[in-house]
Amino acid sequence: MWETTIDGRTLHFHLAGINNQNFIMHDEETGSWWQQVSGQAILGPLKGRQLTRVPMDEISFALWKREQPRGRVLRPDPRVAKHYAHADWEAGIAKLPVATRISDRRLAFRELIAGITVNGRSKAYRMTDVQSQNPIIDTVGGVPIVIVANGQSVRAFSRMVDGKPIDLFAEPETTSFVDASTGSEWDFAGRAIRGALAGRQLQRIEVLRDYWFDWRAYHPDTSIYSAGLMRQRS
Amino acid sequence: MSRRLLWFLLLIIAAIALAVVLIPALVIQPFRPQSPRGLEISFALKRIAPALTIVTLIACLALIIKLWRGAHWSRIALILLLIPAMLSAWVARQNHFEWMFNPLAQAGYVTANAAAFVSDSDLVMAVARNGEAAAYPIRQLAYHHLVQDTVGGVPIVVTY
Numbered sequence: 001m002w003e004t005t006i007d008g009r010t011l012h013f014h015l016a017g018i019n020n021q022n023f024i025m026h027d028e029e030t031g032s033w034w035q036q037v038s039g040q041a042i043l044g045p046l047k048g049r050q051l052t053r054v055p056m057d058e059i060s061f062a063l064w065k066r067e068q069p070r071g072r073v074l075r076p077d078p079r080v081a082k083h084y085a086h087a088d089w090e091a092g093i094a095k096l097p098v099a100t101r102i103s104d105r106r107l108a109f110r111e112l113i114a115g116i117t118v119n120g121r122s123k124a125y126r127m128t129d130v131q132s133q134n135p136i137i138d139t140v141g142g143v144p145i146v147i148v149a150n151g152q153s154v155r156a157f158s159r160m161v162d163g164k165p166i167d168l169f170a171e172p173e174t175t176s177f178v179d180a181s182t183g184s185e186w187d188f189a190g191r192a193i194r195g196a197l198a199g200r201q202l203q204r205i206e207v208l209r210d211y212w213f214d215w216r217a218y219h220p221d222t223s224i225y226s227a228g229l230m231r232q233r234s
Numbered sequence: 235m236s237r238r239l240l241w242f243l244l245l246i247i248a249a250i251a252l253a254v255v256l257i258p259a260l261v262i263q264p265f266r267p268q269s270p271r272g273l274e275i276s277f278a279l280k281r282i283a284p285a286l287t288i289v290t291l292i293a294c295l296a297l298i299i300k301l302w303r304g305a306h307w308s309r310i311a312l313i314l315l316l317i318p319a320m321l322s323a324w325v326a327r328q329n330h331f332e333w334m335f336n337p338l339a340q341a342g343y344v345t346a347n348a349a350a351f352v353s354d355s356d357l358v359m360a361v362a363r364n365g366e367a368a369a370y371p372i373r374q375l376a377y378h379h380l381v382q383d384t385v386g387g388v389p390i391v392v393t394y
Contacts, residue, residue, distance in 0.1 A: 001359065001390060001391070002391050002393065004382065004389045005388075010389045013380055013382065015329070015332055015379055015380065016329070017258075017331055018262055018268070019268050019273060021265070023393075025379075025380055025393070033273075033277055036394075037393075043273065054361055054385075054388070056392075057360040058357055058358070058359055060355055060356065060357060061353065064346075064358050065346045065349075068360070068367035070345070071345075071346050071360075071362075071366075072346070072367070072369070073344055073345070073346060073349040073371065074343060074368070074369070074370045075342040075344050075351070077374075077378075079339065083336075083377050084376075084377050085372070085376040085377065087373070089376065096265070097265050099265045099266050099267045151355070152357055
């Protein structure tokens, strides 16, 4: 998700093609080609320029509606509604061939990961790990982080509070988390809702839900989270 | 110039007209890997295609007029050679990716509670800026691939 204004000019984008299964868009104003996943112009007069990332979230509709009851939702375009993906479309996509120049098979190409980048360091977390270990406590780019899951919804936060990292644990039977030092209760939005830290807000880190091959293509130095590694260390 | 040379020229120009639109379409195919060089060539060809295919079309027409006084079969051949020249001039002005994935004619929105077309478990891309919140259902985005909007006064493009 990108801001479309660059040098005071607002660009208007169209689909222009595909580059190793990540789409290319072109802007009406200059005709430059932009890579969807990176927001970077790869060809044309604006080559090398970077669009500003818009902080976004990929979460379930139920969760979004609960958090943003007054928000608005994009309506289907009736002319093409029949072409929209089915509810189980990810299962279908998983069977499609992969065209890529990537040969890194540490994970299966179509394995779904949650990717984050902190201080220039990228790390991929298998969705299956994110869901089964919820929450994942880790450190990326020198920043202590936590990754939380709620079904398919995934969020990441810095877990620094007053200059000190907190450790979070899932609270059974709820979607909340509890920190080890104060026992405060934190919700899925990273807000402390009860306890000594009530009212505090953890800083968000953007998560990209992606296939391994696509994440790896645009984050060549990425590491992969090994489930259980943090526990062994401590 | 000899008629044979004119015929040869016509064939070459018709082939160029076709290549200019066919090469980018063949390089940029889903489920095929693309190289940076291939993309660079495709981009350059797409940039010049609208003008170049007009030039090749005019050149083909001029040559056809010059070669018209000939046998019946040769006139049929001339017409057949005009087809790729016309076709490429037309294709150069189309975006076939937008045939496959129609852009939103006009993005419309409903309130969260009225959005019966999304189920609770469906994923959405969500943004909140300056007190305004918007959600874009992934099942719609997976088709359109991009949606332009202004949220909290900021013009954005939602990509998937």
